[in-house]
Amino acid sequence: MTTTKTYIKEWQQALQEEINHLKKFGGSRYSVSNGRLLSNDSSYRYYFDTTVALRLPVGSFIKLEWGTMKSSGKVLSSEGRGIILELEHNFGDLIPNANLLHDPWELLEQLIERLDEIKKSKQKRLRVKRLMNPSMDSKHPKEKIKSNVHELILRSKYNAATFVWGPPGTGKTYTLARTAANKYFKKNKVLILSHSNQAVDVLMSEMTAFIKRKKRFKEGDVLRYGGNIGETLSLHQEITTNQLIEKQDPLLAKDREKLVEERYHLKQDLANSFSKRDSDNLLELEAKFSRILEKIRKKEVQLVKDAFIVGTTLAKAASDSAVYEADYDIVILDEASMAYVPQAAFAASLGKRVIICGDFMQLPPIASSRNSLVSEWLKEDVFHKAGVVEGLNEGKLHPQLFLLKEQRRMHPDISAFTNRYIYQSLVEDHESVFKSRDSITALAPFKGKAVMLLDTSFTGMHCISDKTTNSRFNLWQLLLSFQVIHEANMDGATSIGYVTPYRAQANLMEMLLEEIYEKERSGIDIIAATVHRFQGSERDVMVFDTVDSAPQDRAGMLVTGKDSKRLMNVAITRTKGKFIQVSDRNFIERHIYKGRTLRQLVDHQVQNNQTVTMKEIGSWIRNQHPKLRWIHALKVEVIFRDLRSAKSSITICLPEGIKLSEEWNKLLTNRDKRIKLTVISDQKWGKCDVWMNESFPFPFMMLDDKVLWLGLPFEGVRAINPPYVAARISSSRVCEYLLKQI
Numbered sequence: 204m205t206t207t208k209t210y211i212k213e214w215q216q217a218l219q220e221e222i223n224h225l226k227k228f229g230g231s232r233y234s235v236s237n238g239r240l241l242s243n244d245s246s247y248r249y250y251f252d253t254t255v256a257l258r259l260p261v262g263s264f265i266k267l268e269w270g271t272m273k274s275s276g277k278v279l280s281s282e283g284r285g286i287i288l289e290l291e292h293n294f295g296d297l298i299p300n301a302n303l304l305h306d307p308w309e310l311l312e313q314l315i316e317r318l319d320e321i322k323k324s325k326q327k328r329l330r331v332k333r334l335m336n337p338s339m340d341s342k343h344p345k346e347k348i349k350s351n352v353h354e355l356i357l358r359s360k361y362n363a364a365t366f367v368w369g370p371p372g373t374g375k376t377y378t379l380a381r382t383a384a385n386k387y388f389k390k391n392k393v394l395i396l397s398h399s400n401q402a403v404d405v406l407m408s409e410m411t412a413f414i415k416r417k418k419r420f421k422e423g424d425v426l427r428y429g430g431n432i433g434e435t436l437s438l439h440q441e442i443t444t445n446q447l448i449e450k451q452d453p454l455l456a457k458d459r460e461k462l463v464e465e466r467y468h469l470k471q472d473l474a475n476s477f478s479k480r481d482s483d484n485l486l487e488l489e490a491k492f493s494r495i496l497e498k499i500r501k502k503e504v505q506l507v508k509d510a511f512i513v514g515t516t517l518a519k520a521a522s523d524s525a526v527y528e529a530d531y532d533i534v535i536l537d538e539a540s541m542a543y544v545p546q547a548a549f550a551a552s553l554g555k556r557v558i559i560c561g562d563f564m565q566l567p568p569i570a571s572s573r574n575s576l577v578s579e580w581l582k583e584d585v586f587h588k589a590g591v592v593e594g595l596n597e598g599k600l601h602p603q604l605f606l607l608k609e610q611r612r613m614h615p616d617i618s619a620f621t622n623r624y625i626y627q628s629l630v631e632d633h634e635s636v637f638k639s640r641d642s643i644t645a646l647a648p649f650k651g652k653a654v655m656l657l658d659t660s661f662t663g664m665h666c667i668s669d670k671t672t673n674s675r676f677n678l679w680q681l682l683l684s685f686q687v688i689h690e691a692n693m694d695g696a697t698s699i700g701y702v703t704p705y706r707a708q709a710n711l712m713e714m715l716l717e718e719i720y721e722k723e724r725s726g727i728d729i730i731a732a733t734v735h736r737f738q739g740s741e742r743d744v745m746v747f748d749t750v751d752s753a754p755q756d757r758a759g760m761l762v763t764g765k766d767s768k769r770l771m772n773v774a775i776t777r778t779k780g781k782f783i784q785v786s787d788r789n790f791i792e793r794h795i796y797k798g799r800t801l802r803q804l805v806d807h808q809v810q811n812n813q814t815v816t817m818k819e820i821g822s823w824i825r826n827q828h829p830k831l832r833w834i835h836a837l838k839v840e841v842i843f844r845d846l847r848s849a850k851s852s853i854t855i856c857l858p859e860g861i862k863l864s865e866e867w868n869k870l871l872t873n874r875d876k877r878i879k880l881t882v883i884s885d886q887k888w889g890k891c892d893v894w895m896n897e898s899f900p901f902p903f904m905m906l907d908d909k910v911l912w913l914g915l916p917f918e919g920v921r922a923i924n925p926p927y928v929a930a931r932i933s934s935s936r937v938c939e940y941l942l943k944q945i
């Protein structure tokens with residue numbers, strides 16, 4: 204048997220390997236633009252614009268690449284769509300476009316330090332041992348069990364390490380929330396941890412609601428520590444550090460608020476018109492800010508000490524002494540399949556008892572290095588590594604593995620797929636879901652249908668890779684998905700999720716919602732994110748956009764690779780009542796072979812007559828949004844009228860093989876000469892102001908850099924059946940983004 208010391212040694216090596224890899228190759232890439240030099244005394248400070256809010260932690264290390272030039276540096280300030288960097292090298296006064304590389308490897312270093320502490324403490328080592336070699340003898344009184352919640356309370360009272368496994372929607376979080384509350388009622392100190400802020404919020408809010416219903420809520424006893432608090436917690440603000448500090452020290456809180464606001468305005472000013480003075484003020488403000496943060500820090504430490512239940516992320520727990528220097532009666536880790544094994548071990552070392560809860564058929568943790576220790580310890584989940592999954596194939600359940608198997612989230616038409624293809628019929632639907640989801644299923648689009656595949660086959664070659672990150676995006680499917688969200692929203696859906704495997708696509712949707720849907724989404728819960736960010740949460744209506752399509756000549760690794768089954772599983776199982784998949788069926792049938800989950804899903808949809816093609820788009824679009832118009836593509840008059848109304852610029856992209864008709868030619872040639880015409884084409888174009896000699900896969904037209912037309916009825920467009928519809932989107936940010944990709 205491997206000793207705990209050996210484990211720890213291997214974990215530390217694995218973490219170090221991953222750090223080295225990240226330092227060498229960088230990890231997350233962002234494109235930044237318009238970098239202006241602020242100061243060049245000892246180091247070089249630059250202010251950059253970004254396309255989305257990056258929210259990088261102040262002080263974190265970064266690399267910047269501009270062409271062949273590289274520099275290390277760190278983040279001085281990051282808020283909204285602006286970021287200030289301090290670089291080691293001088294790149295001159297202006298950096299038009301650069302790539303920013305960021306990786307939070309500091310978090311891994313902190314974890315190495317925590318493991319050092321475990322090495323030195325006999326008690327902590329013992330706790331890790333119980334996790335990695337869970338006892339084959341479970342000690343809880345089985346005859347007393349009254350319910351799932353009761354079973355978990357008993358198990359975690361009598362056994363040192365308890366593993367909870369349940370497929371999606373089987374009430375893992377529900378059961379944990381009640382178990383944690385119960386421990387608190389008995390005056391135990393409880394630490395709640397999870398991989399993401401989102402997952403912590405879900406569990407904390409479920410638990411707080413329960414405690415309130417039992418009328419046992421006492422301010423300060425429950426603490427959501429750290430993190431950007433999102434929508435999920437909005438009902439229970441009184442458990443957040445911010446709110447508690449505001450109550451205890453309103454002046455301090457006000458000072459901070461004032462600074463945040465000043466900073467926000469300065470940033471806005473800077474983004475609009477850049478001035479050296481504003482930027483100096485901003486840096487000064489950041490300094491003031493850090494002094495206030497120090498005071499707040501003292502308060503926070505006290506809050507953590509006083510609370511009975513503390514909820515935070517694994518990363519925060521490993522980096523913040525207020526959390527890791529304390530000892531807890533019980534530690535609860537939710538979404539454990541996404542945690543690194545060393546993180547789970549660190550969690551276990553903090554408490555007398557530990558509950559590890561998750562679903563090892565959902566996403567495993569992510570690491571980049573190919574080193575074998577990294578593959579062994581940072582890419583597989585703790586359930587597998589602690590050996591509690593082993594007997595499962597022979598139908599044997601490990602004594603410390605508690606299985607929840609009745610799902611209560613999804614409409615049965617949705618779970619029909621995952622129950623069979625992912626869980627081999629181990630899960631059942633709870634009787635309640637047969638009726639309770641009907642009101643969601645009844646909503647538009649596709650009233651009365653719980654599952655639908657919007658098939659985009661033969662609608663053009665819209666799937667390309669983001670230049671900076673290489674992540675794929677597909678504007679056609681983006682617009683179609685937006686339309687689905689809009690239809691559902693108009694029909695009264697109050698919680699809608701948009702999920703996609705690709706980060707570029709998720710960012711684009713978030714950008715679009717921010718720009719043109721802020722009003723419509725207020726008060727309604729609509730979010731766009733990657734599958735990884737969605738794990739652990741649920742929405743009434745889910746749109747799943749698989750992005751992949753022509754001109755790509757193979758499906759992405761995310762949807763075909765080793766962990767793709769787990770990824771598809773998570774994407775589908777977030778849904779309560781309506782699941783709408785947006786996919787290019789033809790592409791998937793040609794490029795993904797039958798054993799793969801995405802292919803199985805498409806085949807399943809086809810078999811169950813749950814598909815609708817682009818040709819039938821008129822049958823479900825009811826509400827045109829003023830900023831997104833769909834028109835019959837042969838009604839060119841509408842397009843021409845728009846073209847004639849352009850005020851300053853027309854950009855037109857003509858892929859290989861496309862010829863403009865006489866009418867188009869005439870209109871473009873006879874335009875008002877003050878209007879700048881740019882043509883993107885690999886054929887020489889004489890009559891334009893700017894000819895960009897590029898071959899780009901799909902045609903589009905852009906007017907005044909703020910209106911984009913897709914699906915234009917040009918002759919000779921490859922891979923298209925007659926374009927049944929064209930789409931007109933007014934979004935300067937989408938336009939700006941698209942132009943950057945050429």
Ligand SMILES: Nc1ncnc2c1ncn2[C@@H]1O[C@H](COP(=O)(O)OP(=O)(O)OP(=O)(O)O)[C@@H](O)[C@H]1O
Nearest residue numbers: 369370371372373374375376377562611612739740
């Ligand atoms: N015993 C129960 N009684 C009533 N409702 C329940 C029960 N268990 C779960 N639910 C409800 O079923 C839904 C799914 O539960 P929950 O979010 O806890 O699932 P989960 O297993 O944590 O899923 P995931 O794997 O996606 O995290 C929730 O809306 C929850 O309130």
Ligand SMILES: [Mg+2]
Nearest residue numbers: 375376377739
């Ligand atoms: Mg959950």
